[in-house]
Amino acid sequence: MEMRRRFMKEKLLTPPNICTMLRIVGTVGLLLIRPLTLPFYLLYTFCGITDVLDGTIARATNSTSEFGARLDSISDLIFYAVMIVKFFPILLEVLPVWMWYCIGAVLVIRACSYVTAAVRYHRFASLHTILNKATGFCVFCLPYMLVQDFALRYCEITCVIAGLASTEEFLIHLLSKEYEPGRKFIWKR
Structure with missing residues (x-):
């Protein structure tokens, strides 16, 4: 004991x-x-x-x-x-419909990344890539930005970064021979 x-x-x-x-x-x-x-x-x-x-x-x-x-x-x-x-109720009022389609696409890619990792590595795997960290920072700043005049533009930029990060992680899980938890980029250094 x-x-x-x-x-x-x-x-x-x-x-x-x-x-x-x-x-x-x-x-x-x-x-x-x-x-x-x-x-x-x-x-x-x-x-x-x-x-x-x-x-x-x-x-x-x-x-x-x-x-x-x-x-x-x-x-x-x-x-x-x-x-x-x-924030869903707040964003529902602020974001146009087309932005929700973009967010949905990012979430689908992110889900594909998680499923791919689960199938290939038999575990939950979420990489701390540079783009994922940038996405996290942008998403974290969102509540501070929602009260600004440029809130919609900020959401657009965040969605693009999140889409790139999700795609990168999905490709890493899809193309890697084994789980690489320390991987920071799609290309190896």
């Missing part, structure tokens, strides 16, 4: 994983707050900071792990799901 507690503390309850878990808790907290309010922006910003810090801390302390990478991906998916719940 003591050895199990020690394993949990040393391997699972590392500072970067705790940071990721705080993001999950913060994300769930966002469900309770009205969007585009000061409390929402404060908690939302906290979630964004923890998203940046977990990987930075893991690399700086040489405590990266498969569990941490999966937890981060799961945290990202939970965050996106909550953002869909909170």
Whole structure:
């Protein structure tokens, strides 16, 4: 029993994983707050900071792990799901119909990427490519941009970047012989 507690503390309850878990808790907290309010922006910003810090801390302390990478991906998916719940009604009013078709296409490509990875590697796989990170940053900034005059243009640019990122990841999973979790680009360096 003591050895199990020690394993949990040393391997699972590392500072970067705790940071990721705080993001999950913060994300769930966002469900309770009205969007585009000061409390929402404060908690939302906290979630964004923890998203940046977990990987930075893991690399700086040489405590990266498969569990941490999966937890981060799961945290990202939970965050996106909550953002869909909170912002879908707002975006429904703001975005034209054609933009929804573009978003749908991006989501289909992303789903194909996940299914391809599941079939080829027998696991959930979400790569942290440069384009995926750019997409994450753009999507994260969306609530701040929705109150700006250029909100529609910003959504268009975000959709293009997300489409490129989804296509790149899909092609990586489709063309790679094995799962490469550290892959940053479609081309190998």
